[in-house]
Amino acid sequence: MKYIDAIDYKVEVGGLPQSSFSDYLAQYDKSNKVILVDENTHEHCLSYLITTFEELAQAEVILLPEGEDNKQLEIAFGVWEALTEYRIGRHDLIINLGGGVITDMGGFIASCYKRGVDFINIPTSLLAMVDASIGGKTGVNLGAFKNQIGVFSNPKAVYVDTSFLSTLPELEVLSGIAEMLKHGLISDADLFSRVAEQINNVKSIDSDLLFACIEVKNRVVVQDPLESGVRKTLNFGHTIGHVIEGHYMNTLKLSHGHSIAIGMLLEAFLSVELASLSQEEYLAIHHVITAVYEIPLFTPADIMAMVDMLDNDKKNKGGKILSCLIPKIGKCTFDIEVNKDLFTRAFKAFQS
Ligand code: GLY
Numbered sequence: 001m002k003y004i005d006a007i008d009y010k011v012e013v014g015g016l017p018q019s020s021f022s023d024y025l026a027q028y029d030k031s032n033k034v035i036l037v038d039e040n041t042h043e044h045c046l047s048y049l050i051t052t053f054e055e056l057a058q059a060e061v062i063l064l065p066e067g068e069d070n071k072q073l074e075i076a077f078g079v080w081e082a083l084t085e086y087r088i089g090r091h092d093l094i095i096n097l098g099g100g101v102i103t104d105m106g107g108f109i110a111s112c113y114k115r116g117v118d119f120i121n122i123p124t125s126l127l128a129m130v131d132a133s134i135g136g137k138t139g140v141n142l143g144a145f146k147n148q149i150g151v152f153s154n155p156k157a158v159y160v161d162t163s164f165l166s167t168l169p170e171l172e173v174l175s176g177i178a179e180m181l182k183h184g185l186i187s188d189a190d191l192f193s194r195v196a197e198q199i200n201n202v203k204s205i206d207s208d209l210l211f212a213c214i215e216v217k218n219r220v221v222v223q224d225p226l227e228s229g230v231r232k233t234l235n236f237g238h239t240i241g242h243v244i245e246g247h248y249m250n251t252l253k254l255s256h257g258h259s260i261a262i263g264m265l266l267e268a269f270l271s272v273e274l275a276s277l278s279q280e281e282y283l284a285i286h287h288v289i290t291a292v293y294e295i296p297l298f299t300p301a302d303i304m305a306m307v308d309m310l311d312n313d314k315k316n317k318g319g320k321i322l323s324c325l326i327p328k329i330g331k332c333t334f335d336i337e338v339n340k341d342l343f344t345r346a347f348k349a350f351q352s
Pocket residue numbers: 131132134135137231234235
């Protein structure tokens with residue numbers, strides 16, 4: 001097992017049976033336990049959890065519909081009703097067993113229910129392991145606007161069991177790898193190269209690499225939990241990536257990581273102009289991303305709609321769109337004003 005100290009909780013990486021999970025559950029011996037799952041984790045992960053830990057034999061299981069388009073307040077509302085029906089109280093425990101949709105939405109549901117009940121995250125997707133389950137960002141989308149409604153609220157613990165990775169389809173692994181590439185791009189050129197190599201071997205994720213990415217994420221979050229400064233760098237690729245993901249949510253249904261990969265490419269394009277990223281490094285990023293993440297055919301109407309959505313980015317201030325850019329691979333700056341004409345130009349550069 002490997003351990004990381006997060007803000008006021010621990011992230012344990014390795015197998016759940018070897019972790020402190022069972023000891024942790026002992027604190028909730030007399031409490032109700034609720035496991036939130038989606039259709040995928042219900043099928044592939046739940047029985048492993050409840051047969052390995054007899055403490056969970058009586059847990060209530062709440063099944064949520066899978067997918068980013070279901071990360072909506074209406075679904076959270078249904079869960080709050082179910083928790084009420086099960087008489088779940090403030091001293092009970094919610095266990096989020098799933099990918100980023102479940103950890104984001106489950107954290108939000110737990111944090112608002114009766115003004116907050118304890119929750120822990122057991123991420124089952126690569127993306128949730130290296131990013132979503134850590135750092136206390138919880139929330140739901142509002143239509144196409146990503147994570148528009150939410151709160152910062154930390155889990156009591158995060159247990160990363162890498163055996164769940166074997167349940168993932170390749171597209172899901174690639175979604176997680178995009179966030180790992182981001183961790184390299186913003187903080188460590190060598191890490192970026194190592195993750196880029198991992199793209200050729202999605203069937204077997206290097207656990208040291210996974211751990212290194214979790215460390216990057218955690219290090220940034222610990223410095224700036226509420227994103228008033230350096231945590232904004234974790235949003236590299238997300239200003240554009242979020243509007244891509246939202247715009248195509250009900251049509252192409254691009255995964256979060258796929259959208260962010262395209263967002264990173266376009267923001268790297270902007271970085272050449274606005275942050276002196278060298279052409280050579282830009283081409284290296286272009287090569288890695290375009291080899292696996294297909295770029296949709298942006299029509300003029302798509303571009304106009306997505307650029308319009310940028311007005312609602314959470315990082316905006318004083319009516320300005322503020323983005324993260326990379327002056328070089330391994331370094332990220334934030335709060336850089338980028339006007340809509342430049343964003344339009346970036347989308348148009350990838351039109352064909
Ligand atoms: N996923 C970006 C962050 O947690 O800050």
